[in-house]
Amino acid sequence: MSAEKNKSTELDNHSIEEIDEWLKRYPEDQKQSAVLAALRAAQHQNEGFLTVELMDAVADKLEMSKIAVYEVASFYSMFETKPVGRHCVAICTNISCMLMGSDTIVNHVEKKYGIKIGESTPDGKIFLKVEEECLAGCDGGPMMQVDHVYHMSLTPEKVDKILDSLE
Ligand code: FES
Numbered sequence: 001m002s003a004e005k006n007k008s009t010e011l012d013n014h015s016i017e018e019i020d021e022w023l024k025r026y027p028e029d030q031k032q033s034a035v036l037a038a039l040r041a042a043q044h045q046n047e048g049f050l051t052v053e054l055m056d057a058v059a060d061k062l063e064m065s066k067i068a069v070y071e072v073a074s075f076y077s078m079f080e081t082k083p084v085g086r087h088c089v090a091i092c093t094n095i096s097c098m099l100m101g102s103d104t105i106v107n108h109v110e111k112k113y114g115i116k117i118g119e120s121t122p123d124g125k126i127f128l129k130v131e132e133e134c135l136a137g138c139d140g141g142p143m144m145q146v147d148h149v150y151h152m153s154l155t156p157e158k159v160d161k162i163l164d165s166l167e
Helices: 013-023 028-045 052-061 066-075 095-099 102-113 156-164
Strands: 087-091 126-129 144-146 149-151
Touching (some): 013 052, 052 066, 102 126, 144 156
Antiparallel strands (some): 087 144
């Protein structure tokens, strides 16, 4: 997908306010404690992924080294450091969900959009995230997380309804 549209290079006011809120919880000399929250705000601001410039801005804001921020961003699977679609769709394929039919859901969604897990649609709308871990919703499998919302007991019809309602 095109990297053109998401090129935030600076933290916007909303991100700064959110980070400042988190910083109130930590001692003045422990600003790095807010790094996960800060990266989450920056990623949200940039519609789903972090740019180097945004990670650098987080480093400056938290008085951390840039490399330390890159390490955090690349370690946690909730952060994307390459352009992806603005809606993150993570279908759980761990054992419980697999036994309850997650393969059918994955196949349906891949066919629906003509992309594979790990890819984004060319219009930049959908990102099919590779899900590495159980999402802790095993009692309602098969399930998926769309942006920050869990959707349980999925069927292909239910998935269509959820995904078609995304802007
Ligand atoms: S295995 Fe899918 S939520 Fe746990």
